[in-house]
Amino acid sequence: MTDTKPSSMSKAEVQRLEETGSFSLTMEGAKKENALSGAGNVQLILNNETVLIPTPSPDPKDPLNLPSWRKWAILILVSIFGSTAIILSSGMGAIITAVRHSYPGEEERTNDLLTYPTLFMGIGNLVAMPLAVTIGRRPIFLVTMITLVASGIGCAFAPNLSTHIAFRNIMSMAAGQSEALCPLVVQEIYFLHERGRKIGWFVFIENVIAGIFFITSPYMVDAGGWPWWYGTFTIINVVVLAVSYVLLTETMYDRPDDATEGAVHLDFNEAGEVDPAGDMHRVIRVTTKHGNVLEPERFGPRTWKHDLQIFSIKPDWSRLGEFYMDLLRGLLIPTILWQLLLNGAFLGLYIVVTAVFAGILIPPPYNWSFKSLGYIFVGQIVSSVIFLPILGYGNDLIVKGLSKMHNGVYKPEFRFFNLIIPVIVGVVCGVMFGQAGAFPQNYHWSAIAVTFNGVFFAFLGVNVVGITYAVDAFPLKAGPFLVLICAGRGLISFALSYSVLPAVAAIGYNGTMNVESIIAGVLGLLAIPFYFLGPKIRLVAHKRLRTGGAGNDAE
Known part of the structure; x- marks a missing residue:
């Protein structure tokens, strides 16, 4: 791998960077800045310019230096993969009746096709993500796509239910990479000030495509049978695999670790050479106004030969054990544990409404047909359209605005302001859904459809905050902490899937949704104390748990 450590830069190169728009600070200035920040706090705005965080290197092969069209291509590819992963792992509910007819005498056991995927998605994250941080994202993504294609074929041609379940579990392990690996890839090609809207686009594309296929799945099965349901998405995945290999x-x-601050720290001796013991200090920043200056003559150009390599990262196998240790460390960090529980609670709300909405809409007084159930997912497309400007672009606007109010300093806790709308919408819609389900004679069917999709919108919002906060607050531990949040909430939803119907039988739709909504609401309110305690928690985590991060010196 190309050496991009600060020690490889000369004084002349630093001066050239300064002349082209990067910033240099004196040692005193650097100390003053660090006195204002805890681990994770960074200078996002300086002299009315947005600092690029992480600091891009002069290497054309740095993914941060990819052209805009290539970044969009990568974002779209992982989004399409994410959409097929969602449909294949979570979309069988729309066609399960047709599948059950294929296994007479085993109808009850077909429920395993619905419940196991969530568990195996979590297991897939725990297996694949440590490898992704060890040998690279590209080989794991390509192997994931190959696995998804092979298991899709296996499901379509499964001779019996046991084989079908087995291939579906393998498929779900591959589909799990849509939860942590894909957001990780997106955040690695974009800067901090772009992450909210780019993750927003990822979620938007993923869920609009999934929503369309949720609606059309019953018609696809009617036309070609459920094996062709698998076949359709397998063909899509073959295309994604082929294009992904190229792009x-x-x-x-x-x-350098300090690049996560948006500032590379260099010391020079009297001879003008980089020297850790030197007494001349410089902090190099790159901003949006001037951009980055590439040095292909020094690092070599980006070539297709380089890009088409499957393995371009020298494996560091010690990272495997470190990854699992970081998962345990994450559980000891209150804000990360809270994000896990918050995501789990709002996913739990969504699990409940998806498990029971058909049982409410098919009987009187609503009398929906089975085929009509798919139309409720039109609201998911609408939710995604509303989500993108408010919680995608709005996320970044709030972050930049608050940073300007704090002398240009960004704190990851600024992301918590984006929880206000999702938490309120999720809690209100959860309670209203329960009331409409318990007393359908008093409500129009739209009370079910609107609140169903309101809960979905809330989960999307909470999900984006969890992803961006984990990456911004602990950039050096982004992979493990994303897995902790995503796999952890999957395990929570797996447990909930077995308790929903007994809970409804015991305390009714309204009682079940009230309990779920109260839990989600209380966890949402914890954003207030964590907003104030977060910087101290990050600092302690860095010192005691070795989580690393930007702005590591002091609070």
Whole structure:
């Protein structure tokens, strides 16, 4: 891998960077800045310019230096993969009746096709993500796509239910990479000030495509049978695999730890050479106004030969054990544990409404047909359209606005302001859904459809905050902490899937949704104390748990 450590830069190169728009600070200035920040706090705005965080290197092969069209291609590819992963792992509810007819005498056991995927998605994250941080994102993504294609074929041609379940579990392990690996890839090719809207686009594309196929799945099965349901998405995945081989380059890149601050710290001796013991200090920043200056003559150009390599990262197998240790460390960090529980609670709300909405809409007084159930997912497309400007672009606007109010300093806790709308919408819609389900004679069917999709909108919002906060607050531990949140909430939803119907039988739709909504609401309110305690928690985590991060010196 190319050496991009600060020690490889000369004084002349630093001066050239300064002349082209990067910033240099004196030692005193650097100390003053660090006195204002805890681990994770960074200078996002300086002299009315947005600082690029992480600091891009002069290497053309740095994924942060990819052209805009290539970044969009990668984002779209992982989004399409995410949509097929969602449909294949979570979309069988729309066609389960047709599947059950294929296994007479085993109808009850077909429920395993619905419940196991969530568990195996979590297991897939725990297996694949440590490898992704060890050997690179590209080989794991390509192997994931191959696995998804092979298991899709296996499901379509499964001779019996046991084989069908087995292939579906393998498929779900591959589909799990849509939860942590895909957001990780997106955040590695974009800067901090772009992450909210780019993750927003990822969620938007993923869920609009999934929503369309949720609606059309019953008609697809009627036309060609459920094996062709698998076949359709397998063909899509073959295309994504082929295009990804060409366009989805490796996004893992070895850069100095202090680049996560948006500032590379260099010391020089009297001879003008980089020297850790030198008494001349410089802090190099790159901003949006001037951009980054590439040095292909020094690092070599980006070539297709380089991009098409399957393995371009030298494996560091010690990272495997470190990854699992970081999962345990994450559980000891209150804000990360809270994000896990918050995501789990709002996913739990969504699990409940998806499990029971058909049982409410099919009987009187609503009398929906089975085929009509898919139309409720039109609201998911509408939710995604509303979500993108408010919680995608709005996320970044709030972050930049609050940073300007704090002398240009960004704190990851600024992301918590984006929880206000999702938490309120989720709690209100959860309670209203329960009331409409318990007393359908008093409500129009739209009370079910609107609140169903309101809960979905809330989960999307909470999900984006969890992803962006984990990456921004602990950039050096982004992979493990994303897995902790995503796999952890999957395990929570797996447990909930077995308790929903007994809970409804015991305390009714309204009682079940009230309990779920109260839990979600209380966890949402914890954003207030964590907003104030978060910087101290990050600082303690860095010192005691070795989580690393930007702005590491002091609070």
